[in-house]
Amino acid sequence: MQSKGNASQKNSKNSNVKKKLIPYLFILPFIISFVLFFAIPAIYSLRLSFLNYKGYGQAKFVGLGNYSSLLEYSAFWKAVKNTFFYFLTHLVPVMLGAFLIALVMQGKAMMRMQKVFKPVIFLPQIVPVMATALTFRIIFAKNTGAINQILGTNAAWLENPATMRWCVVLMVVWRSIGWFMVIFLAGLTTISKDINEAAIIDGANNVQIVTKITVPLMKPIFLFAFVMDAIGSFKIYTEPNIMIAGTSTLTTDAAPIMNIITTNIRGGNFGMASAAGWLLFLLILIISVMEMLLLRDKGTDKG
Amino acid sequence: MKNKTVKKALAILLGCTMAFSMVACGPDNEGGENKAEKTEDSTDTGTGEKTKLIGMCWGSTETYSKLSDAILAENAELGDKYEIEWVLGGEGDGEVAEKIRLALSANEYMADIAVLNYTQIPEFAEEGVLNDLSENIKTYESDLTPAALNLSKYKAQTIAVPFEVKSKVWYYRQDIFDECGVDTAAVKNTDDLIAAGKKIQEKYPNSYIWNFGKPTAGYDFYMTLSGNGAKFCDDEGNYCLSKDEGVRKMLEDYKKLVDAGVVMDVADWSTDWEAAFADESIVSTLGAGWLGQDSFLPTYAEGQKGKWNCTTWPEIGGTTAGSDAGGSVMVVPTFSRHPEAAAEFISYMCLSEQGSLSCYDITACLPINVKAQENDLLNEKVENGFFGDSIINAQLAALDNLAIFNYTPKAASEQDIVTEYFTKAIYGEMSIDDALKACDNDLSTAIGNAYQ
Numbered sequence: 189m190q191s192k193g194n195a196s197q198k199n200s201k202n203s204n205v206k207k208k209l210i211p212y213l214f215i216l217p218f219i220i221s222f223v224l225f226f227a228i229p230a231i232y233s234l235r236l237s238f239l240n241y242k243g244y245g246q247a248k249f250v251g252l253g254n255y256s257s258l259l260e261y262s263a264f265w266k267a268v269k270n271t272f273f274y275f276l277t278h279l280v281p282v283m284l285g286a287f288l289i290a291l292v293m294q295g296k297a298m299m300r301m302q303k304v305f306k307p308v309i310f311l312p313q314i315v316p317v318m319a320t321a322l323t324f325r326i327i328f329a330k331n332t333g334a335i336n337q338i339l340g341t342n343a344a345w346l347e348n349p350a351t352m353r354w355c356v357v358l359m360v361v362w363r364s365i366g367w368f369m370v371i372f373l374a375g376l377t378t379i380s381k382d383i384n385e386a387a388i389i390d391g392a393n394n395v396q397i398v399t400k401i402t403v404p405l406m407k408p409i410f411l412f413a414f415v416m417d418a419i420g421s422f423k424i425y426t427e428p429n430i431m432i433a434g435t436s437t438l439t440t441d442a443a444p445i446m447n448i449i450t451t452n453i454r455g456g457n458f459g460m461a462s463a464a465g466w467l468l469f470l471l472i473l474i475i476s477v478m479e480m481l482l483l484r485d486k487g488t489d490k491g
Numbered sequence: 492m493k494n495k496t497v498k499k500a501l502a503i504l505l506g507c508t509m510a511f512s513m514v515a516c517g518p519d520n521e522g523g524e525n526k527a528e529k530t531e532d533s534t535d536t537g538t539g540e541k542t543k544l545i546g547m548c549w550g551s552t553e554t555y556s557k558l559s560d561a562i563l564a565e566n567a568e569l570g571d572k573y574e575i576e577w578v579l580g581g582e583g584d585g586e587v588a589e590k591i592r593l594a595l596s597a598n599e600y601m602a603d604i605a606v607l608n609y610t611q612i613p614e615f616a617e618e619g620v621l622n623d624l625s626e627n628i629k630t631y632e633s634d635l636t637p638a639a640l641n642l643s644k645y646k647a648q649t650i651a652v653p654f655e656v657k658s659k660v661w662y663y664r665q666d667i668f669d670e671c672g673v674d675t676a677a678v679k680n681t682d683d684l685i686a687a688g689k690k691i692q693e694k695y696p697n698s699y700i701w702n703f704g705k706p707t708a709g710y711d712f713y714m715t716l717s718g719n720g721a722k723f724c725d726d727e728g729n730y731c732l733s734k735d736e737g738v739r740k741m742l743e744d745y746k747k748l749v750d751a752g753v754v755m756d757v758a759d760w761s762t763d764w765e766a767a768f769a770d771e772s773i774v775s776t777l778g779a780g781w782l783g784q785d786s787f788l789p790t791y792a793e794g795q796k797g798k799w800n801c802t803t804w805p806e807i808g809g810t811t812a813g814s815d816a817g818g819s820v821m822v823v824p825t826f827s828r829h830p831e832a833a834a835e836f837i838s839y840m841c842l843s844e845q846g847s848l849s850c851y852d853i854t855a856c857l858p859i860n861v862k863a864q865e866n867d868l869l870n871e872k873v874e875n876g877f878f879g880d881s882i883i884n885a886q887l888a889a890l891d892n893l894a895i896f897n898y899t900p901k902a903a904s905e906q907d908i909v910t911e912y913f914t915k916a917i918y919g920e921m922s923i924d925d926a927l928k929a930c931d932n933d934l935s936t937a938i939g940n941a942y943q
Contacts, residue, residue, distance in 0.1 A: 245595075433706075436759070
């Protein structure tokens, strides 16, 4: 009897261990790839950021030298300014535009047309960014560009420091709206219709429903969208480089932080490139945390 | 309890993996044994098997493959010993340099031959990662132009085989110049060039004699800087552009051209640039020999065959001498598996009379070998060309004046920084003084010292 009891105890212990191990086994492929392709390279790049190293030969330890050089480098601060410009100027039109389009799509009037409009608005996201940038480069070209041909002007959209970044923003907005519209649409479907109906019975109008019910309930979705957008915006690279510079070097008047990284890699300054990468990471982290603090659901936190 | 054990085990496993990888990926501070240095070498054809050489180039492998096939077909001895495969390193020479760095970093083999611009040579030569080619160059030395010999050397080392000498050539529309009464032989300096541009604009108000984009292509500046003895730093590697007369003179003359309105503000390789040749907005351009290849002007300005002509540059920035990056060269990195075979092959391909002629036949680049330069094939081929025989004559004339810029091991990073300030200076967005001071400041901050 006792041996039977021991055996069943052993079996249940074994099954407990298995139960605990199985989830880890499921996530093991991710953990291995995360460690191999992200964690190790990231730690290695942190180490590189303290070295003067071109990938071969002698590596010289320079302490915080690469960081201090970057902070004294005028092109770095211009790049920070440009990156913030791209981030801030596209944020409102993309988020507001995508949210409004999602609201319209969800409305009764558009229910039938959703199948047509949704893919059309999402389409720019499917087009490779390289192709889009080249197309916009042609559209904004000075002498042969479509915009100048239509307007009958000869404006140097992509050469003038005052307009070149706005052209990039326009393209980013055009590309991003569809993506965030889909995210917001998914978020809107999670809001129960009962709540809206209750609000209507209580006499709320459409604006009140959106501002007092939809927006507060969409906060977690907004948080996700804002954080994802911040990460993407701070890593912007292809759009300005292909659209403004083409095959030459992008002017610092429009170059984002990623250019500091790629320029240093191209020049064999891996230490400086890594330092710039870590400063960019810090910047994204700070912005993301700020967005999380601003958009967190305080009621839920307290609860 | 079990849960804690599993977590501990996972943590230890992760820690070990990271520590192992850090050691494995770590830079070779000790200058340890280079795996790639172990060559399988070399001309081991005793078994009858051919030695396979890998070459890395940029742009496209097509021309190089055609060329090496032609060489192996015409030279039975080489054909019996070697087979060549060309791989693409990237769109530009900088990407090939990046690949070399990565291969050196990983201590791994990548290719036996690499095509580079001379711009990158100082970096790799200073690090001693290019094989010595002095014996191979010596074989052909008496048949090489001084320009080609210069391209094969860096300081006291002979580490490169010149493939394409990029001398300066002035391309212009002969028909329009004739119509406007402009004689290029009378255009001796910057002021004459401006006067010529103005004369053309009297009849063709929307036509220009050159183009500087925003940003202007780096080679536009370096073609002049290479000739007038400009230097970005002193012998100790401290940046001092603001004190260099050559840089200042180049900027002053380029600014003069911009201010006179004879230069179009369109960037090279842009849609507008290509269209400007076709619609006759650009009726002349000062470039290097490679711009005469079939894939460039003859493509953009199709239908203008026979209307273009070539000559040497007038004196701009105080010089008629110079080059675009000196030229492109082939090197044998230390990670090559067959260094001797690679050196033998590229020397024959680029430097011998027959090899040089094949190069010309396939790439239209000026032959490196002087005997090949006198060969009738040169005249036979150009008869059907876009520029007639003027391009060869202009290149040959410019060859005596070919000079290479004082590139430092940090040349790639330097170019990225100075090009923008130079563009701002010539367009008057900054004064020349401020631009040069800003260059010094940024170069010192971002790079530090040119030689360390």
